[in-house]
Amino acid sequence: MPNPDYPSVPQSMPEEDLQTVIRRWQNRELREYFSDFGVDNNWDPDLTTPRGKLANVLRHADEDTYMITMLKCWFFEHIKSQTYRVPYYGIPVSSFQESRKFQPQIKLYFQEDLEDVEPGYPPVAGEIGFRLMNYTTTSLTPSAAEILANRVRIAFGDGGRGYLWRKGKDMATYTDWGKGYQLQLLIRSKAEAREVINKVLDIQNDAPDWKKMNYSENEEPMEAYPTIPDREMIYGELRREARRRPVASCRFQYALLHLHGVAAPIVLYDRSYTYSTALVTAN
Structure with a gap:
């Protein structure tokens, strides 16, 4: 019998629920990374600059498809990790x-x-x-x-x-x-x-x-x-x-x-x- 203290976890999460969680999490991180455009409800990228355009296209929207969500997540992580930069040996x-x-x-x-x-x-x-x-x-x-x-x-x-x-x-x-x-x-x-x-x-x-x-x-x-x-x-x-x-x-x-x-x-x-x-x- 199921133990009430340890409720069963669904084997899969509906796609829309998963995207909602990802959207909230990623948009919060996005606002922190591009904090030069403001915070919270005042976050407003300047679309006349390349950096503003980048922040805007990375922002997750309700109508994003599952594939677009994945691409935005990947590209944002790629930018943060600076994958294309040559590594340097160094100290703090x-x-x-x-x-x-x-x-x-x-x-x-x-x-x-x-x-x-x-x-x-x-x-x-x-x-x-x-x-x-x-x-x-x-x-x-x-x-x-x-x-x-x-x-x-x-x-x-x-x-x-x-x-x-x-x-x-x-x-x-x-x-x-x-x-x-x-x-x-x-x-x-x-x-x-x-x-x-x-x-x-x-x-x-x-x-x-x-x-x-x-x-x-x-x-x-x-x-x-x-x-x-x-x-x-x-x-x-x-x-x-x-x-x-x-x-x-x-x-x-x-x-x-x-x-x-x-x-x-x-x-x-x-x-x-x-x-x-x-x-x-x-x-």
Whole structure:
């Protein structure tokens, strides 16, 4: 006989009941993730922006079919997990800041367009970082950060399309410790190296001193850094070795400001529409 203290659980839930539960749960999470558009009944995405359109299409509605509900759930989880981003080894920001006090630092992130990625390999990524020597953690204000964010947008936003850093097998360096630069760029030509360095320095309105740039080329780049690496027995299977200095065009994604005493990085400019807290976004 059934135990009244442990009522039987139905083996299946009607589709409409399941969708109702999913809709309520997912819409609540959606409003939290896109909280920059308001909260609760005041949640109102701006449909004139890409991020607003994204929030609106992800919102679950009563008339959604079962398949549309599943697609919206999948896509929202995909966005939150940032599946397409290349993973980085690292430590929590707070631990890093505790181990090393530093001048404010800006990092620019780039990644290869997905349609250009070679089968079997992750997207090629790139990172450029420099210090802000004219500021301290106490003198850098939100208004100053917004000015820097707009300079990043002008230098690397390319009208929302994102500047393309054409990575290659040559190495260009630019070192000016007094101004916070120790740049190392994999690049295809001296002219392109100068262009990227100019853009980085434009963020602080600095003029390049070209005697501080060095450029090196390998005598046999295709042998030193083969486009198609050799195979090696790895984990019981013959696999391609990791690529070294792959040739790829990496598109600018976003810029982060690391400030000692602020646990999470400050998002200066974001053309990927991933962050809701960016000071400046692509329109």
